[in-house]
Amino acid sequence: MFKATPNPPDTDPANKNSKEFDETADRVLDYYLNPKPSKPEADPGQLFTVVNGLDTETLLANLSENLASANAMVSDLAFDLEGPKRHIALGIQQLIELSSLLANRALDNVDPRQST
Numbered sequence: 001m002f003k004a005t006p007n008p009p010d011t012d013p014a015n016k017n018s019k020e021f022d023e024t025a026d027r028v029l030d031y032y033l034n035p036k037p038s039k040p041e042a043d044p045g046q047l048f049t050v051v052n053g054l055d056t057e058t059l060l061a062n063l064s065e066n067l068a069s070a071n072a073m074v075s076d077l078a079f080d081l082e083g084p085k086r087h088i089a090l091g092i093q094q095l096i097e098l099s100s101l102l103a104n105r106a107l108d109n110v111d112p113r114q115s116t
Helices: 018-033 056-080 084-110
Strands: none
Touching: 056 084
């Protein structure tokens, strides 16, 4: 059967450049559905990190425990040493102990203990 009018021109962009349209659609969907973080959590060369969002009390409590562990290790080491090396180890122990006192005081300021 013969048509009196011809087919209209193809103006749909999806039909003309289907591959380009698909790539653009994928890029737009990825932008909105899979956003990339604005800044990386940590430097790729960094081995240890502290989780964002921890409260000050938790950070100070862990600091205090780490200082107590370091204090115990240096104390044990100092008793195996003699002379100037022992004095150096005891000096390090004293700095750790003073730092521990400061951390504990800061922890008390954040969450004062209730006296009963």
